[in-house]
Amino acid sequence: MSGRTLRRSAGDTGPAVEPRTVAETVVDPELPVLTLADLGVLRDVRREHDGTVVVELTPTYSGCPAMGVMRADLLHALHDAGFDRVDVRTVLSPAWSTDWITDEGRRKLAQAGIAPPGAAPQRLPGPVPLDLGPSRRAAACPLCGSPDTEEVSEFGATACTALRRCRECREPFEHVKEI
Amino acid sequence: MGHQETVYDALTAAHGDEARWAFGTGFDDPLAGVDATVPDAVDPADLGAYCLMLGDDALVLGQRLTEWITRAPELEEEVALANIALDLLGQARLLLSRAGSAGVLGRSRERAGPGVPDEDALAYFRDPDEFRCSALVTAPDGDFAHVVVRLLVAATWRLALAARLRTSRDPVLAAVAAKAVPELTYHRDHAARWVLRLGDGTAESHRRARTAADAVWPLTADLFTATPVERRLADAGVGIDPAELRDEVRGVLTQVLTRATLAVPAWPADAPPRGRAGEHGPELTVLLDRLQDVARAHPGATW
Numbered sequence: 001m002s003g004r005t006l007r008r009s010a011g012d013t014g015p016a017v018e019p020r021t022v023a024e025t026v027v028d029p030e031l032p033v034l035t036l037a038d039l040g041v042l043r044d045v046r047r048e049h050d051g052t053v054v055v056e057l058t059p060t061y062s063g064c065p066a067m068g069v070m071r072a073d074l075l076h077a078l079h080d081a082g083f084d085r086v087d088v089r090t091v092l093s094p095a096w097s098t099d100w101i102t103d104e105g106r107r108k109l110a111q112a113g114i115a116p117p118g119a120a121p122q123r124l125p126g127p128v129p130l131d132l133g134p135s136r137r138a139a140a141c142p143l144c145g146s147p148d149t150e151e152v153s154e155f156g157a158t159a160c161t162a163l164r165r166c167r168e169c170r171e172p173f174e175h176v177k178e179i
Numbered sequence: 180m181g182h183q184e185t186v187y188d189a190l191t192a193a194h195g196d197e198a199r200w201a202f203g204t205g206f207d208d209p210l211a212g213v214d215a216t217v218p219d220a221v222d223p224a225d226l227g228a229y230c231l232m233l234g235d236d237a238l239v240l241g242q243r244l245t246e247w248i249t250r251a252p253e254l255e256e257e258v259a260l261a262n263i264a265l266d267l268l269g270q271a272r273l274l275l276s277r278a279g280s281a282g283v284l285g286r287s288r289e290r291a292g293p294g295v296p297d298e299d300a301l302a303y304f305r306d307p308d309e310f311r312c313s314a315l316v317t318a319p320d321g322d323f324a325h326v327v328v329r330l331l332v333a334a335t336w337r338l339a340l341a342a343r344l345r346t347s348r349d350p351v352l353a354a355v356a357a358k359a360v361p362e363l364t365y366h367r368d369h370a371a372r373w374v375l376r377l378g379d380g381t382a383e384s385h386r387r388a389r390t391a392a393d394a395v396w397p398l399t400a401d402l403f404t405a406t407p408v409e410r411r412l413a414d415a416g417v418g419i420d421p422a423e424l425r426d427e428v429r430g431v432l433t434q435v436l437t438r439a440t441l442a443v444p445a446w447p448a449d450a451p452p453r454g455r456a457g458e459h460g461p462e463l464t465v466l467l468d469r470l471q472d473v474a475r476a477h478p479g480a481t482w
Contacts, residue, residue, distance in 0.1 A: 059209075062358050063269025067209070089212025092273075092354035095361070121361070127427055128342055128360065131368045132375060132438060154369055155259035159266065163255065179361045 015082035019053040020045040022081040029069040030158050033112040036070060040100025043091050052085040053078055058096045061159040061179075097123075098160075098178050115139035115149075115164065115175040139175045141166035151175075208296060209272045210351070215280040218348045221415050226349060227283025228311070228408045229418050231301070232455055233340075234274030235312035238302060239463070240333055241267035242470050243320060252323055259369060263330070266362040273355045275301045285309055294479045303474035307464045308457040315398040317454065317463045324377050324387035328395045331370035335431045336402055338363040339424040348416040371435045378439025385440070392436060393444050400450035402428070 023045045024037035036042045036057070044056040055074050059067050071088045078086045098117035101109075106116035118137060140147045146168035154177065156163040161174040217223045244264040251257040278284075279297025287309070291300035315333055320326050341363055344356035377388040403425040405413070412418025429446065436443045453459075474480075 056212075059269075059358070061266055061269060062273060062355070062362060063265040063267070065265070071211070087212065090210060092213060092358060093350070095354070095358040123360075125345070126342065128338055128364050128367075130371060130431055130434060131364075132371055132435065153255035153259055154365060155255075155262040157258070159262055163258075177365075179365075 038105030053083045055088045056091045117176040117178045120178045144169040210276045223281040227278040227281030230274040230278040232311040234271045237267040238271035239312045240316040303471045313454040319462045324391040327373035328391040334367035375439045378441040396444040400447035401452040
């Protein structure tokens with residue numbers, strides 16, 4: 001213990017890079033072509049007065065198994081960038097919507113052969129009307145571009161995708177379903 | 180194919196570290212960082228008991244659905260049932276964690292031992308008489324028609340409830356409900372389309388769907404009877420009196436069965452909610468034996 005006041009230079013207050021920039025590079029473990037920023041699950045990244053980086057993260061689906069991985073990856077990425085104190089908080093409200101996937105995210109999805117979602121259904125108060133008809137969702141084939149596609153199943157390999165087939169090129173593909 | 184390779188290339192490139200695939204019992208707290216304050220003038224024990232009822236319904240129905248993986252009529256349907264079960268498991272995790280944060284852990288805490296999160300203590304270390312799920316979800320399945328008819332009834336009830344809970348005075352319950360509404364809409368409409376397909380299909384599928392409806396309808400008897408906890412929470416603007424759901428649920432179910440050319444069975448008279456009091460048939464014991472076996476044999480284990 002020297003007893004002298006530890007003086008920090010102006011450049012010594014933490015990593016030069018913004019924590020938001022670091023957090024935005026972390027990818028979704030199930031759709032790794034998307035960053036968490038593209039997916040719209042990163043609700044806030046800020047530095048508190050004591051230097052703690054607070055990241056607010058929202059789950060896509062209640063049971064999304066990727067949440068824990070996203071949290072761990074954010075912690076690792078920010079620690080590696082030199083942020084020692086990181087607090088990743090879950091934010092449940094407002095609930096995530098596919099409308100929050102950015103234009104850049106939609107472009108990357110299509111490029112990876114996954115049809116991006118259309119507009120999410122409106123969230124209205126009151127009873128949710130029953131929909132007994134065949135799915136009215138439309139998605140152009142991300143492989144050949146044909147609009148002539150059909151839904152095989154509303155539930156696909158991950159919580160957020162449906163399974164479709166192109167009638168033109170006959171290839172199956174995934175579609176991020178609107179929610 | 181070229182596009183598909185891009186996805187998987189990215190997966191292996193970005194996922195070199197071993198920590199990423201460490202799924203197992205070592206889940207994070209699903210409510211990490213969420214403010215757990217209980218609203219004014221609400222008994223935390225009531226809020227916790229309510230979260231247990233709704234969490235147990237989701238946990239047990241989810242477990243019932245996973246019993247159909249490898250047994251559903253088509254591969255796509257197995258994926259669908261697994262997805263629905265996963266949504267329900269997610270809802271259960273949030274609700275059981277909320278029950279734990281409200282202090283409603285009972286003897287599960289000491290049985291589980293230290294290091295086991297509240298949600299796991301509640302899911303794996305309660306005995307059948309400590310579960311608060313309704314008879315609708317505990318009943319064993321018959322055939323696939325029974326699966327979709329029961330799912331239709333359960334999802335219709337739960338969606339009607341969740342839509343109302345979006346304005347709960349408890350911000351956590353309101354947020355969990357708001358997330359659940361779009362999920363449950365998918366579940367209900369998926370089940371409804373199957374009931375249509377079976378009811379308005381062949382003579383055999385019609386017969387099976389009718390038999391399933393006859394078996395499931397009596398299980399709705401206690402769905403609209405409030406427990407004292409639900410009455411108190413409804414008065415406090417936190418919970419919903421399930422009697423309020425009766426007309427909407429019956430209306431939706433009648434609409435689906437009618438479209439499916441199925442006779443709507445007689446509605447049973449209201450009955451006391453025995454499941455909410457921990458009174459269950461032996462089928463819940465069998466289900467929980469399977470659900471809890473590994474966690475109880477190796478408490479605190481992760482893999």
